[in-house]
Amino acid sequence: MASENMTVEEVHKHIRVYxxxxxALAVLTVVTVGVAYIHMPIIPALIVALIIxxxxxxxxxxxxxxxxxxxxxxxxxxxxxxxxxVAMVALFLFAYYDQAQVxx
Amino acid sequence: xxxxxxxxxxxxTGLYNAKIGIWLFLASEVMLFGGLFSAYIFLRIGAPxxxxxxxxxxxxxSFDVLSVPIGTFNTMVLIASSxxxxxxxxxxxxxxxxKFRYYMGLTILLAMVFLVVKGFEYNDxxxxxxxxxxxxFLAVYFTLTGLHGLHVLGGVVVMAYLWGPGAxxxxxxPQQFTNRxxxxxxxxxxxxxxxxxxFPTIYLL
Numbered sequence: 001m002a003s004e005n006m007t008v009e010e011v012h013k014h015i016r017v018y019x020x021x022x023x024a025l026a027v028l029t030v031v032t033v034g035v036a037y038i039h040m041p042i043i044p045a046l047i048v049a050l051i052i053x054x055x056x057x058x059x060x061x062x063x064x065x066x067x068x069x070x071x072x073x074x075x076x077x078x079x080x081x082x083x084x085x086v087a088m089v090a091l092f093l094f095a096y097y098d099q100a101q102v103x104x
Numbered sequence: 105x106x107x108x109x110x111x112x113x114x115x116x117t118g119l120y121n122a123k124i125g126i127w128l129f130l131a132s133e134v135m136l137f138g139g140l141f142s143a144y145i146f147l148r149i150g151a152p153x154x155x156x157x158x159x160x161x162x163x164x165x166s167f168d169v170l171s172v173p174i175g176t177f178n179t180m181v182l183i184a185s186s187x188x189x190x191x192x193x194x195x196x197x198x199x200x201x202x203k204f205r206y207y208m209g210l211t212i213l214l215a216m217v218f219l220v221v222k223g224f225e226y227n228d229x230x231x232x233x234x235x236x237x238x239x240x241f242l243a244v245y246f247t248l249t250g251l252h253g254l255h256v257l258g259g260v261v262v263m264a265y266l267w268g269p270g271a272x273x274x275x276x277x278p279q280q281f282t283n284r285x286x287x288x289x290x291x292x293x294x295x296x297x298x299x300x301x302x303f304p305t306i307y308l309l
Binding site (some may be wrong): 006008011012014016017018019021022025026029032033036039042045046049050052053056057060061062064071073074077078080081082084085088089092096 | 117118119123124127128131134135138139140142143145146149150165167172176179180181184186187190191194197198211290291293294296297300303304305308309
């Protein structure tokens with residue numbers, strides 16, 4: 001975001017968005033905890049928790065970190081980081097299931 | 105020697121250098137925490153029960169070991185601090201230095217509250233003899249929340265500098281100071297992001 005070029009009106013508009021996002025994050029936190037008290041089996045519970053956490057993370061990254069409207073170079077860097085992160089998790093999981101199959 | 109592109113955009117990236125720098129740093133941080141998260145997943149899927157036995161007592165759920173209300177409170181504190189730090193930056197954009205100081209001070213205060221609450225949580229574990237060596241669950245809990253806590257502490261140091269002695273730059277180079285606050289804010293939001301994933305996966309699952 002070309003933050004240095006923002007007008008006063010634009011900043012005030014952003015402030016309203018920040019407060020709305022804050023309210024959404026607070027509500028989603030309450031939802032996360034509320035869902036946890038239902039004590040679902042681990043896989044559905046994990047999926048629900050990660051979906052809510054991802055929405056919250058998206059709100060923080062998109063609005064507080066201004067990723068929406070950020071330069072392409074930042075998006076590219078983050079995409080590359082995400083790809084490496086997924087590869088790292090996949091390596092762990094492949095290794096685990098490979099070992100489990102062999103019975104070690 | 106003058107450092108280039110502290111206030112103006114570098115032609116090839118379209119951004120001032122510190123912004124590229126902080127995003128590259130945050131990318132490395134994603135891999136750091138990602139590695140630990142991967143280890144957590146690996147340990148958890150391999151564990152017959154979770155949290156399992158700690159000091160001879162069997163626990164079926166992390167609810168029985170950790171305090172969910174305290175974790176929820178700290179989550180709210182960190183989310184609130186994310187709003188106040190972005191509000192601090194917005195006040196500089198509005199050229200209101202007094203309000204910047206107010207919001208940045210509030211952010212530091214909230215970060216301190218987070219750390220104090222975490223300290224009470226740790227103390228409660230220690231007095232019961234729950235140390236990292238007492239089981240995989242506790243090792244994961246202390247490693248992940250400990251590293252996160254160190255990041256919070258690092259953020260407090262940087263923000264306290266910007267609130268105090270570093271704020272002198274507002275008089276001499278307001279745009280560079282605003283950029284510094286923005287970059288510190290980006291780091292702080294990342295610390296919040298990590299907690300957004302840590303809290304449900306450690307406290308609630």
